[in-house]
Amino acid sequence: MGKDNSELLFSKEQVLTAQALKLYEQVIHYVNVRIDRGDWPADVKLPSVRSLAQELGVHRLTVFRAYQELKQQGRIYVKDKSGYYAHASSANAMKAFAACTKRSSANHIFHSESAYAADDPSVSAWRGMDGLTRVQSVNADFQFSKSLIDPSLLPNRYWGELMMQVFEKHPKVAATYSAVQGDAELRDAMAQHFSADKYFALSTDEVLITSGAQQAIDLISRSLIRTGDRVLIERPAYGPAMEIFRRQGARLTMTDIRPEGYDMDQIEWCMKTEKPRLFYMNPTFHNPTGFTVPDDQRKRLPELAERYGCLIVEDDSTYDISFGQRPPSPIFAYDISGSVVYIRSYSKYVAPGLRIAAVACRRQVMHSLLGVKALVDNGSPLLNQKLFLQYFQSSRMQQHLKKLCIALQIRKETMENSLAGSGWTWTSPAGGLNLWLQLPSTLQPNELLVKSIQESISFVPGDVFDPVGPEGQTHIRLSYSYANELQIKEGISALLRLSRTL
């Protein structure tokens, strides 16, 4: 009896999830979890249909259907007749060029991975982020894989001076802890900035300072998501965000983002039927596509979120990097029910070395976030916050942003001109750091990547952002924000030359 009881005893929470799912979907979820956890490493044979059916006490046809679907999603593959195997997203291409790169760290990651895949729950994190981590760790002369801003475009001269001002104002700043929520002065300044800029009214208590936007996403995931919760996310989407939600035990549902925005009916249908806990989105100069969700959809999204009890997480990391007129107001500005959490990264385009991002949200969500923030690092470093504040309040901030946007626009146009006549297609973005390009059907992104790494050209293959959808197999992301114009010209023409040899 002990066994039966124990099974009942420990399955409660899971069962609640399970009952909401069709049986074959449960199998899909189960397989995904085992793969994510690294129990079933990539390229190692999965349990046979028969044995998994026995293990789970379901009919073989149920497992077969699950495997078929997972195959379609590109999560697993079939090796002739020998059985099913898990994909490591773009692992093969990565292996190919992990050999090319001389950087020991990349090699270390690569070699150690296989060694610990079986018993190491974190390997799935590496594997999920492989695409990005590996490709960005390559020392390329033509660096188009980093969606980061060329340090020489960032303010580097003033910091010493600003620092001295900080130490004059706050002699003990280096000796003092920050509040968990962040420095009140900085939160105050940001709240005022938003109000003044007519984005939305915000009180100091509604701002949380995090160590970069990535930490913000992680805090939200940890404080709001429980195993089995569904998370709605764009297709394509920022890879690390997908990984963060997966590791929290979320089941991802993807909804396409297009030049004209979302399919709102699809989103409503999904919120209605799948009841996602949250919708993580990057609606302004979306990474990787560069698309921007239009104003009418921005107005409607908070209503839907409220109606269906789904929290919108609006990651607006590159809102300020716009080339034409200012983008539509953040979705957060249209939220009257506390259904939107707003993430704004600042240090990204001012001082990445400081790692300062802000989360704006209403009281209840803030309370959840503070609980986790207190546990994970008990507050971001005070020194960075005071230093950033000094810059944020100076007139330099706005001047810098103006100049930065012009410089990036020039680089973008340089890249687009270099790509003219390539037969590659893309939608020209009105802001952000990347081009999302569709390759001719004859060209396979990961093949191209392996070749180009050998020529010291790096970019990110589409499957990092779209592991299951079709675009992952046909698209690549080229960042124009890190390389200078000369490098862009030379690099792109070399890349095109190379593509013609394939």
Place this chain on the structure above:
Amino acid sequence: MGKDNSELLFSKEQVLTAQALKLYEQVIHYVNVRIDRGDWPADVKLPSVRSLAQELGVHRLTVFRAYQELKQQGRIYVKDKSGYYAHASSANAMKAFAACTKRSSANHIFHSESAYAADDPSVSAWRGMDGLTRVQSVNADFQFSKSLIDPSLLPNRYWGELMMQVFEKHPKVAATYSAVQGDAELRDAMAQHFSADKYFALSTDEVLITSGAQQAIDLISRSLIRTGDRVLIERPAYGPAMEIFRRQGARLTMTDIRPEGYDMDQIEWCMKTEKPRLFYMNPTFHNPTGFTVPDDQRKRLPELAERYGCLIVEDDSTYDISFGQRPPSPIFAYDISGSVVYIRSYSKYVAPGLRIAAVACRRQVMHSLLGVKALVDNGSPLLNQKLFLQYFQSSRMQQHLKKLCIALQIRKETMENSLAGSGWTWTSPAGGLNLWLQLPSTLQPNELLVKSIQESISFVPGDVFDPVGPEGQTHIRLSYSYANELQIKEGISALLRLSRTL
């Protein structure tokens, strides 16, 4: 059939855990999880023995036994005949003086908590950390609750100058991301420091830079612990650490720490029978007791850890704060099998505003930690690491530590002298920041706390560090590191005066 299958389907992992447990222990675990998750808020009636027995499909006597044990542990309480209720650890005392403090943040936390207890998974974090969070957020004239160093004892003059040196060396430091593992220069310097100081030999690849020791504990917990894993921890123990492990789904087993160290037979027995995934310890100037684990036990612990496959997590945050001769070598120094992970906080007693800690561990664990660190913040801020390095390599570091230890020893002795003749008993610590005092049986820590907060004296009641054991009800922690000598003299005599009125 669907339902049965789904229950089977999702209980696999849990069952493995469950089978290792007696049935009533499973019920205890289940109840703890529901309380920790906030499903069953404090002071709200728990399911009756009958209904929980039905819900879990176990005999009523099993649930009854579990409730009895939980009552004994102080986790739940019985209200006359009306049923069982969950305790919020020292929530009552906290409520009493949350009203006393004027700081809005504390009030905010306090008020919002009850409001969201039911639906907010993070509330358990707040509740678990209430003791610490709340008591430390009180503005007390006599601040004995902060196990932090008085900022006026920390170097405050040099930072501006050091910063200028950093900007000269690395003009683009503010514009540059750190590697996920941390700045190689800093890791190199720390590795050399350890080797030079004859602690242990370390390679640069075996050092990870984290944003404070707290983040280190969280990374270790997230990368190594799965739901149901058992974690061995000292009694009493650092509150936030317990909370971090709990939230990761760990089941805690506590082992006493005494002036003479651990009961090694008990530890071996526990490792053998309960197979803990890790043993989190703070063996040098332990917080809160100040005890130090002797050398012979330090030598034996890695052997046990290796033999029973238990990872030792050695949190050595205050190793450098010693009043007599140098403490015995870290346990990590005796580890030849990679069974020990070593956490050393540096910024704590140099520049808390920088939040710099280091984790030393061998390759496999490092690989796991990197996977999580990449997800949670993608690397600590580079600026802080470079600035700290500048200080770390200067001769000032060692001079500062010498002075600091002397200053803290004087404050400790001042506090001990002020306590002479109180009838309160303690073991005089050879280092660290705290006194762990046993009150006379007539004196109840939380009662004393409520009174003393009214007199603007703050300390931490024992149950924050020992929620289930006996010392929690009889001990308090007084930190001598934050208040100056005058405040210590006045505050302690006021506290003693006050205690006589109870």
